[in-house]
Structure formats: C-alpha cells, structure tokens
C-alpha cells in the first residue's frame with residue numbers, strides 16, 4: 001500500500017492524495033491550487049496524478065480546493081468514477097461549471113491583453129464543457145454506509161460538518177494478510193454551526209490525514225460572533241451604511257442568511273435589503289433546499305414548524321449583471337453578501353471597489369483568506385489594495401469574525417482527535433500553511449503521543465504491505481529525505497529481508513540447493529551497502 005502526497009501539503013489548497021494498492025490507483029480529493037502564480041502553475045502539470053490509470057476519486061466535499069481539478073483530469077483521460085455524497089455531487093454541478101466559466105474568462109482576458117503584446121494564445125485550464133462532461137463520472141453514496149470499493153477495499157463516508165455534503169472518508173484495506181484503516185478528515189467543521197449536522201467522531205484507525213487550516217488559532221464562540229455581527233449591522237443601519245460580506249458561495253452564505261434571518265425573527269433588526277449577489281451562491285442555496293436530509297435537528301424542526309430559515313423577508317437574489325450593478329444605486333442601509341470568499345474574483349471585487357474607500361462602510365471577513373489573496377491583504381491591514389487596475393484606499397471598518405468559519409479551530413481539531421483510542425495511529429497533518437501544520441503536528445505528538453508528521457509535496461511512502469519505493473524524480477529528491485521517509489524505508493527493508501528469508505526457506509524445503517547466482521550477487525551488494533551505511537552512521 002503506497003501513498004503519494006500530491007497537494008494540500010504545507011498549503012491549504014490543491015488537496016490530493018494518490019493511493020496505490022497493487023496495480024489499483026485512486027485519489028482522495030483532486031483540488032485546485034489557488035493563491036499566487038507559483039502555486040497555480042501546479043494546476044497545469046498533472047502527470048503525477050496518472051489520470052488514465054486512476055480507477056476512482058473519492059471526494060470529501062465540493063469546495064474547489066478539493067474538487068477543482070476533476071474536469072482537468074477528465075480532459076487528460078480519467079475514465080474512472082468520482083465517488084461522493086449526493087449533496088456534494090449537486091454542488092459540484094454548479095461549482096465545477098462556475099470554475100470552468102472562470103477559467104474561460106481568465107484566458108479570454110489574458111488573450112485580450114496578450115494580443116496587444118504579441119503573446120501566444122492563452123487556453124483555459126478547462127472549460128464549462130469539460131466541467132459538464134466530468135459530471136458523468138460522478139456516483140453518489142449515502143452517509144454511514146460501508147461499501148466495497150474494490151477487492152480488499154471498503155469505504156464509508158461520515159459527516160464532516162464543514163459544508164453541505166462534506167464527508168470524513170474511512171477506508172479499510174486488506175493487503176498481504178494485513179488489515180489497516182485509513183481516515184481522511186477532509187475539512188472538519190465546528191460542532192455548533194447551524195443548518196448541517198456536526199462532524200462524526202472516529203474512534204479507530206491506523207493512518208489519519210488531518211486538516212489544519214486553523215491548527216494554531218482559536219475562534220471566538222459562535223454566540224459571541226453572532227452578537228458582533230448584530231452590532232455591526234445595527235451600526236450600519238444607524239449610519240445608513242452598507243455591510244459588505246465576502247462569502248464562499250456554499251455554507252458561509254447560507255449561514256449568514258440563517259443568522260440575519262434570526263436577527264429579523266427576534267426583532268433585533270428591521271427588515272432591510274439583504275442582497276445575495278452571486279449566481280453561484282443563489283444556486284447553492286437552492287441545492288441546500290433540495291437536500292434537507294443533511295440538515296441538523298434544529299433546522300429540521302424549524303422546517304417542520306413551517307419556517308424555512310433560508311427564506312427571509314427583505315432578501316434579494318441578484319442573478320444578472322444589471323441587477324448586480326443596480327445595487328450601487330440603492331442608498332438604503334443594507335447587507336451585501338457576495339463571492340468569492342477570498343475577494344480574488346467575482347462580483348465582490350466590484351463591491352469592494354465601491355465600499356472600501358468609504359469610511360461609513362463595513363467589510364466583514366468571515367472566511368479563511370489564503371496567502372496571496374486580496375482578502376488576506378485587507379485582513380493584514382493594507383492601506384490600499386489594487387482592484388481593476390486602480391489603487392483603492394482602505395478606509396472602511398474592517399471586521400474579522402472567526403466564529404463563522406466552516407473549519408474547526410485548534411481546540412476543535414484536538415477535541416475531534418481525542419476520540420481516537422488507537423495508540424498506533426499515525427497522523428499526516430495537511431491542509432494548512434507550513435508553520436501552522438508543523439505547530440499542530442508537534443502538539444499532537446506531545447499531547448496524544450501519536451506519530452505525527454507534515455508531509456512534503458510529492459513525498460512517497462509505503463504505508464504497509466506490498467509496495468516498492470520508487471526512486472524520487474529528478475528535482476524533488478533532495479527535499480524528500482526526512483526522518484520519516486528514512487524510517488519508512490527502514491521498515492520496508494526489514495519486511496523485504498523477512499520475505500527473502502521466507503523465500504529461501506521455501507526453496508530449501510524443496511530440496512533445491514542451487515540458488516540463482518544473481519541472488520547471491522544481489523545479497524552481496526546489499527550486505528556491502530549495509531556495512532557502508534553502518535560505518536557512516
């Protein structure tokens with residue numbers, strides 16, 4: 001059983017892990033790299049993903065940093081199945097097409113610029129059409145059902161409490177007489193967020209991939225955060241100003257709708273215009289309404305009491321560009337929720353251009369802002385930001401509300417981990433910035449005494465059973481030698497040695513004293529190398 005870390009290691013985006021059992025290869029997640037040119041360049045070089053030879057992609061959830069390269073892989077010859085929950089499939093339908101659309105727009109924009117500079121024609125990473133085609137590979141499974149993926153491989157999806165349809169993936173593998181369980185946490189949510197169910201606990205396992213987005217931070221409680229938002233909205237109403245909220249189209253937007261609805265239901269604010277200015281968020285909200293089986297008890301109760309928490313008075317869904325532009329002409333106090341959540345693309349950029357320089361406006365950051373994004377610069381206190389080729393002053397009130405995060409904080413992650421009762425558990429900390437993952441990994445070693453490491457990009461490991469270690473490819477070799485790769489190699493050597501001894505014993509039993517002379521040569525070679533190593537150490 002072998003593994004290669006293809007993305008989401010020492011960074012939050014591009015989640016992808018290649019697993020190999022014998023000749024069977026599959027991925028867990030296939031996310032797009034986002035945040036800066038250097039990182040995004042990786043989206044174009046997907047040879048290590050071995051698209052044509054993959055049988056499956058197990059998909060934890062619909063976010064683009066987990067699903068965004070699926071259409072690209074289909075374009076490169078992937079003909080296997082993408083396995084996920086039904087809500088994830090529904091969300092991917094709109095999100096991947098939207099992503100294809102963004103890629104097409106991006107290439108078009110570059111071509112307009114490039115033509116004037118005499119540059120070669122830019123092609124999109126993939127198109128809306130590629131995205132649509134990739135949906136045919138999707139196959140859905142129910143939460144909590146253990147199914148056979150292939151010979152010796154069983155899989156179960158459990159609630160991850162992160163976004164609608166999100167899952168923790170458990171994989172049971174039998175190989176060479178060994179039985180092991182792998183767990184992918186996916187992105188883990190908080191246990192007090194509205195609408196969807198809390199993350200499920202996992203108690204047993206051998207190898208865990210654990211996300212660490214907020215592995216070194218602590219969110220304020222949800223209640224505190226909700227009160228903060230209420231204060232901001234009340235202040236904006238008093239000063240006839242607007243509150244602009246950059247929000248991921250899925251989950252954060254619905255969470256904000258739910259919370260604003262609560263304010264109105266409680267009578268804490270009057271009914272004001274609440275613009276949901278993102279076609280993707282509007283489609284996502286419809287998908288939420290179509291998947292009530294993913295809702296938690298509280299939301300189910302509201303629904304059965306005849307109240308839909310996603311339908312509130314004053315809400316205005318703006319799909320067309322004209323409707324979106326008209327928002328700027330509305331001088332009433334109100335709230336604008338728009339995407340993208342990291343302020344890098346989409347309509348939010350127009351709203352920021354319109355409001356960042358106004359002293360009375362409020363910008364409320366509720367989601368994770370990756371390094372290199374406009375959102376991150378705003379959070380980090382930039383005096384100006386560049387939008388549509390113009391420097392815009394940051395004069396508005398900037399608020400960061402961590403409690404709306406779709407990700408568990410350090411305490412949440414450790415609490416979740418504390419339910420494991422398997423002392424042999426080996427943890428790979430991923431989906432976090434390098435420093436953050438490293439800190440969390442150390443904490444895990446200290447607190448739980450689990451073996452915990454932060455893998456390198458393109459690092460390969462033999463987890464157990466069969467699997468020859470491949471020689472690292474040129475250019476990536478040097479950074480791969482860590483203490484862990486060393487001990488993996490050592491264990492592998494130990495197993496190979498035992499296997500050879502068994503083979504020799506069998507041969508001897510057959511009464512055949514004549515061994516292949518090549519064996520002897522190989523053994524001599526190995527002995528020599530071991531002696532050299534011993535000397536060196």
Ligand SMILES: [Zn+2]
Pocket residue numbers: 061063162187
């Ligand atoms: Zn996510």
Ligand SMILES: [Zn+2]
Pocket residue numbers: 012015063065066187431
């Ligand atoms: Zn993610």
